[in-house]
Amino acid sequence: MDQIANMLTHIQNAGLVGKPSVQVSYSKLKYAIALALAKAGYIKSADILGKKARKLIVIELAYVGTSPRIHGAKRVSKLSQRAYKGFRELSSVRQGYGMSVLSTPKGILSDKEARAEKVGGEVLFQIW
Numbered sequence: 001m002d003q004i005a006n007m008l009t010h011i012q013n014a015g016l017v018g019k020p021s022v023q024v025s026y027s028k029l030k031y032a033i034a035l036a037l038a039k040a041g042y043i044k045s046a047d048i049l050g051k052k053a054r055k056l057i058v059i060e061l062a063y064v065g066t067s068p069r070i071h072g073a074k075r076v077s078k079l080s081q082r083a084y085k086g087f088r089e090l091s092s093v094r095q096g097y098g099m100s101v102l103s104t105p106k107g108i109l110s111d112k113e114a115r116a117e118k119v120g121g122e123v124l125f126q127i128w
Helices: 005-018 030-041 109-119
Strands: 021-025 043-048 057-062 073-075 099-104 107-110 120-127
Touching: 005 021, 005 030, 005 057, 005 073, 005 120, 030 043, 030 057, 030 099, 030 107, 099 109, 107 109
Parallel strands: none
Antiparallel strands: 021 057, 043 057, 073 120, 099 107, 099 120
């Protein structure tokens, strides 16, 4: 099962029903993605709750008025087919209203940060 797609679906569904926060299971990759989303303003914050094998990531959702900040997400690189792009190949998402999240040698970065750092990598997903 795709854990990143599962996390994105949890966040989207919690936003659609108006929940203030959502909990997802912990992994270093998911926590790094949550921090990148918080840095870009798609979520308010991401905190770790619990210890050792029972760790959870508590994600506080961001809203604009009553509508959630995250309207949609699309998984680009799947378990069956990975998608890699160089920094020159990265294009804007939804005419600049969205962003791509990449796994690069410098960590999890947004498409704008990857272009600024001049580094490419695996395009994990797009969010708007």
